[in-house]
Amino acid sequence: MAHWEHYPHPADIGIRGFGATKEEAFAQAALALTAIVADLQTVELKEEVKISCPPPRLAATDAGAGQEQDDEFLFVSWINALIYEMATRQMLFSRFEVRIGKPRLIGAQYLAPQFIAGSPGFTRGLSARAFGEKINVKKHSPAVEVKAATYTDLKVRQDKNGDWVVQCVVDV
Amino acid sequence: MYANKLKRHSECQWHIEPFDNMRVPVIIFADEKLIKMMDEKVFEQAVNVTKLPGIVKASYAMPDAHWGYGFPIGGVAGFDPEQGGVVSAGGVGFDISCGVRALRTGLIVGDIEPQKNRLADLLARRIPAGVGSRGKLKLSRREMDDMLVGGAQWAVERGYGTPADLEHTEEHGRMTGAEPRYVSDQAKKRQEEEVGTLGSGNHYLEVQKVTEIYEAACAEAFGLHQDDILVGIHCGSRGLGHQIGTDFLARMVKEARSHGIELPERELACALIKSELGRQYIGAMNCGMNCAIANRQVLTHLIRQVFAEIWPKSKLALLYDVSHNTCKLEEHVVDGNKRNLYVHRKGATRAFGPGHPLLPADLRAVGQPVLIGGTMGTASYILVGTEKNMSLSFGSCCHGAGRAMSRTQATKKWQGRDVIRTLAEQGIIVRGASTRGVAEEAPGAYKDVDEVVDATERAELAKKVAKLEPIVCVKG
Numbered sequence: 020m021a022h023w024e025h026y027p028h029p030a031d032i033g034i035r036g037f038g039a040t041k042e043e044a045f046a047q048a049a050l051a052l053t054a055i056v057a058d059l060q061t062v063e064l065k066e067e068v069k070i071s072c073p074p075p076r077l078a079a080t081d082a083g084a085g086q087e088q089d090d091e092f093l094f095v096s097w098i099n100a101l102i103y104e105m106a107t108r109q110m111l112f113s114r115f116e117v118r119i120g121k122p123r124l125i126g127a128q129y130l131a132p133q134f135i136a137g138s139p140g141f142t143r144g145l146s147a148r149a150f151g152e153k154i155n156v157k158k159h160s161p162a163v164e165v166k167a168a169t170y171t172d173l174k175v176r177q178d179k180n181g182d183w184v185v186q187c188v189v190d191v
Numbered sequence: 192m193y194a195n196k197l198k199r200h201s202e203c204q205w206h207i208e209p210f211d212n213m214r215v216p217v218i219i220f221a222d223e224k225l226i227k228m229m230d231e232k233v234f235e236q237a238v239n240v241t242k243l244p245g246i247v248k249a250s251y252a253m254p255d256a257h258w259g260y261g262f263p264i265g266g267v268a269g270f271d272p273e274q275g276g277v278v279s280a281g282g283v284g285f286d287i288s289c290g291v292r293a294l295r296t297g298l299i300v301g302d303i304e305p306q307k308n309r310l311a312d313l314l315a316r317r318i319p320a321g322v323g324s325r326g327k328l329k330l331s332r333r334e335m336d337d338m339l340v341g342g343a344q345w346a347v348e349r350g351y352g353t354p355a356d357l358e359h360t361e362e363h364g365r366m367t368g369a370e371p372r373y374v375s376d377q378a379k380k381r382q383e384e385e386v387g388t389l390g391s392g393n394h395y396l397e398v399q400k401v402t403e404i405y406e407a408a409c410a411e412a413f414g415l416h417q418d419d420i421l422v423g424i425h426c427g428s429r430g431l432g433h434q435i436g437t438d439f440l441a442r443m444v445k446e447a448r449s450h451g452i453e454l455p456e457r458e459l460a461c462a463l464i465k466s467e468l469g470r471q472y473i474g475a476m477n478c479g480m481n482c483a484i485a486n487r488q489v490l491t492h493l494i495r496q497v498f499a500e501i502w503p504k505s506k507l508a509l510l511y512d513v514s515h516n517t518c519k520l521e522e523h524v525v526d527g528n529k530r531n532l533y534v535h536r537k538g539a540t541r542a543f544g545p546g547h548p549l550l551p552a553d554l555r556a557v558g559q560p561v562l563i564g565g566t567m568g569t570a571s572y573i574l575v576g577t578e579k580n581m582s583l584s585f586g587s588c589c590h591g592a593g594r595a596m597s598r599t600q601a602t603k604k605w606q607g608r609d610v611i612r613t614l615a616e617q618g619i620i621v622r623g624a625s626t627r628g629v630a631e632e633a634p635g636a637y638k639d640v641d642e643v644v645d646a647t648e649r650a651e652l653a654k655k656v657a658k659l660e661p662i663v664c665v666k667g
Contacts, residue, residue, distance in 0.1 A: 027597035029230060029258045056322060075445070092445070099437050106381050106430050109323050154323035161322035162627035163598075164391045164667070166433040167285040169260045170444060170457035190260070190285045190433075191392050191598070 020182060023051035028188045033172055034098070035186040041175070044183035045094065046115040049101055049149070053111055055191060057159040062113035065152040068104055072096040074120075074144040090175035093119070094185050097145055098168035102189075104149065111159060112151035120144045166190040193234035197226070203254075203650035207234065213241040219252040220584070220650040225642060228595070232258035233265075239455040240268050244463070245276025247525055247532055251584040253539050254646040255593030255638060260284070261458030264538035267587040269523065271532055272464035277452065278472055279461035280443050282535035283518050285436035287479030289394075289427030290514030291540075291562035291590075292360075292487045293573065294507045296498060298420040300400050303662060306501055310398065311620040311663040313497045318396055318490065319388040321624030321667035326387035328489070335379050336371040338386065339431075342481030343512075346488035352509075356488065358551050360512040361541070364488070366481050370474025374431070375438050378475075381430030382482065387489035391624075391667030393591075393632060394426040395564070396494070399571060399659035406656045409575050412557040413510055415657045422507065423571055423659065424490055425564045427516065428483035435479050439472045464533055473533075476518060487512055510573075511551075511560035515540045515590035523585050534585050542588035542653045544578035561653045563644060564591045567621055567664045568614050568634030572644045574653035588653045592640035601636040602627060610634075614664075623666035632666060 021043045026033040032055055036048030053059055075092035097117075104110065154161055171188040178184060197205045197219070205226055207217035217237040219226065233256045240250035240262055247269045256265030261281030270276030303310065319326055330338060338345045343357055343364030357364035371379075389396055401419045404410045415421075428435075443460035447453075450463055462469040491509065498505045518535045525532075543550060545558040554560065561574040569592065580586050596604075607626025610633045614621050623629040648655050 025599055027599040029232075029597055030264060030594050032598050092441070095441070099441075102437075103377055103381065103434070107377075107383075109325075156321070156323050156624060160625050160627070162391075162625040163631065164322050166392075167437045167440075169285075170440070170460075171260050173457070188260070 021047050023047040025051060025054065028171070031188055031191050033186060033188045035184065038183050041090065041183045042117040042119055044185040045097055045117045048098065048185050049112070049115045052098060052101055052165065052189065053113055055165055055189065056161045056163060057111055059113045061159050062111045063152050064114055064150040066110065066150070068108065068110070068149045070100050070104060070147045070149055072100050072145040087175065091173050093145055094175050095168045095170065095173060095187060098187065098189065101149065102165050102167060109154045110151050111154055112149040114150040115147060117145065117147045120146070163191045193238055194231055197234065203646055207238060209241065213238060215241050215246050215249050217241060217252070218249045218584070219256065220646065220652060221254045222646040222649065225254050225646050228638065229256060230258045233263045236261065236263040237266060239459055240266060242455050243270070243277050243279070243459065243461060244452060245270040245272070245274045247271050247530070251587065253587065253589040254650065255589040255591055255643045257593045259537060261456055261460070262535065262537040265589065265593060266537045267535065267539045267584050269532035269534040269585050270464065271530060276464050276533060277461035278464050278469050278518055278533055279459060279535060280436055280439040280472060281458045281460050282537055283436070283476060284516045284537055285433045286427035286516055287432035287435060287476055288483030288514040289516045290483060290487070290512065291564050292424040292491065292512040293510040293560070293562050294422040294491060294494070295414050295510055296420045296422060296507050297505060298502065300418045300420065302502065303398065303420050307620055307662055310497070310501060311622050311665070313500065314396060314494070314663065314665050315622035317493055317497050318665060320665055321391050321628070324388050325384040328386045329384050330382070330386060332379065335382065338485050339371040339374060339478035339481050340369045342366055343484040343488040346485045351489045351492035356491065356509045359509040360484055361514060364484055366477045368474060369477035369481050371478055373471040373475040374435060374478050378431045378434035378438065381434050385429040386486055387493060388429060389490065389665070389667050390426050390429055391628060394667055395567070396665040397423045397571070397661045398663040399423055399661050401657050402660045403658040406575065406654055409557050409656045412554065413560055413573065413656060414508070415573065421659060422494055423564065424487055426486065426490070428479040429486060431482045432479040435475045439475065442468060480514065480517065483514060484512060511562060513540055513562055521585065524582070532585070536587055538590050539587045540590045541586060542574065542576035542580055543586045544576045544581050561588050563589060563640070565640040566592055566634040566637045567632060567661060567666070568617065568619060569640050571659040572640070572655060573657045573659065574644070574647070575656050576653055577651060579651045580653065583652060589643055589647045592637035592643055594636060595638045596636040598631040601633050602630045605630045605633045605635070619661050620663045621666065629666055
């Protein structure tokens with residue numbers, strides 16, 4: 020079930036991950052991200068990097084936006100965190116383990132009677148381990164740098180079978 | 192559907208009159224062929240821009256416009272801070288101040304031809320390009336902040352160029368209003384070793400020859416003659432700019448509603464110019480602009496060293512440096528009144544007409560050089576801004592050919608090695624770190640730059656001065 024794909028965008032490229040769980044879909048999308056830069060099979064698992072993304076903190080007035088939007092912001096944070104690690108460590112990653120935390124209350128300033136469990140006042144952070152190695156131009160012949168994840172085509176959804184699909188366009 | 196709302200206003204101008212909650216019309220500059228090729232998304236995105244608060248006159252799209260993020264690529268919009276206007280991180284993009292710089296080499300085709308392989312090899316070796324490349328400068332945090340405030344002036348003070356370079360760079364090489372304290376640690380970290388690097392994707396370094404002169408007097412003023420050799424650099428603010436875009440887009444998306452702004456699309460995320468977030472973004476974005484022009488200045492220095500190695504007497508003079516992903520405070524006349532507007536140009540080039548006070552003294556009488564980057568196999572153009580355009584689109588113009596095909600389609604259609612071989616047969620040497628990267632940038636993946644520039648001229652956005660064709664192209 021778990022897999023990833025690229026899809027076309029006129030200027031750039033879309034990444035899409037599929038999985039039985041949200042975590043699995045997030046990890047698959049991360050493979051799609053690396054595959055923009057290099058062939059995944061060339062990237063050996065030599066180093067481990069820990070990555071964490073805090074829960075998205077929506078402004079209080081955006082509380083109506085819902086869990087779906089929280090998940091989408093978390094997905095953008097995740098991809099952007101990977102882009103940052105790839106850029107500053109000059110690494111490529113080819114394996115990911117993703118955990119998305121249990122809902123928890125964020126920011127006491129948002130505490131209000133309407134914020135009951137499951138409502139948007141509660142949200143989830145992400146922690147992950149990414150495995151890979153330093154970029155070696157000869158070995159990986161990296162094609163292109165990724166600049167950022169965008170909000171274009173951004174989706175974190177469950178299909179009718181309960182499987183997760185996550186996607187966005189990235190700027191290269 | 193938006194395409195059926197297009198009304199032809201003149202040969203190269205198409206309008207969408209306001210409907211629903213549009214505040215102003217959409218104006219698209221294109222000929223019939225280009226408008227038919229344009230993605231429906233361009234019209235939709237240009238319409239979305241008209242819904243943002245404080246927009247003045249119209250939301251514009253240039254002849255090379257294609258589907259972007261929030262704003263179309265090739266989109267222009269001005270906002271009035273006194274009328275609740277906004278600044279949009281999406282309207283500037285992730286590659287803040289990406290732009291083109293043109294250098295005159297003083298050499299002619301006959302000088303280059305016998306040496307072009309050696310030149311290509313040296314440039315490819317000395318200019319850090321592509322994924323995993325690092326610049327020769329490693330900046331401490333203090334030096335980083337100095338660079339973010341000083342721009343190309345900072346680079347010249349450190350010996351990477353001359354005062355004459357600054358005179359021929361937008362903003363005299365230094366964007367005022369840069370506030371490094373609003374640039375995140377992550378953004379600075381991403382830039383530590385990226386000063387003086389070309390990047391990848393559509394960025395390039397080209398050695399070009401003048402193959403056609405259109406406006407003799409103007410070409411003379413720009414110092415351009417048939418068969419002259421120029422160097423073109425296309426790149427931007429590197430990791431720092433990308434991270435500033437990422438950081439502020441996220442904040443603007445989350446805070447827009449609390450500022451009373453309804454976003455037609457998340458990527459249009461913006462903040463009131465007169466808000467704390469708006470001020471912070473402008474301060475950070477100005478740092479991004481300085482980073483981009485400092486970067487192109489350091490690259491210029493490296494290129495001069497390579498040329499000096501082969502032609503010890505060569506002197507590379509800067510013709511001009513102009514960015515095409517910007518938001519700048521500019522004075523424009525609107526309905527007879529002078530107003531200060533924040534003009535966003537997303538994949539659009541500033542193109543100021545003759546007499547504009549911001550132009551270099553020696554070019555003020557002729558108008559601003561407008562640098563249009565082509566693709567590896569086609570052509571680049573140098574245009575000149577017109578007086579007329581100051582009232583057409585705030586003095587803005589196209590920025591390149593504009594993609595016609597996605598990267599995924601391009602890599603299915605072409606092999607990098609074949610692209611390199613075909614271009615070599617045409618006398619164009621391509622040096623690229625990655626063959627797939629070359630395939631993604633194949634000339635056939637772009638619109639015809641000649642058509643885009645012709646439509647730009649017929650729309651009176653700018654006039655053609657010279658056509659340049661590549662001899663050597665270094666890709667990331």
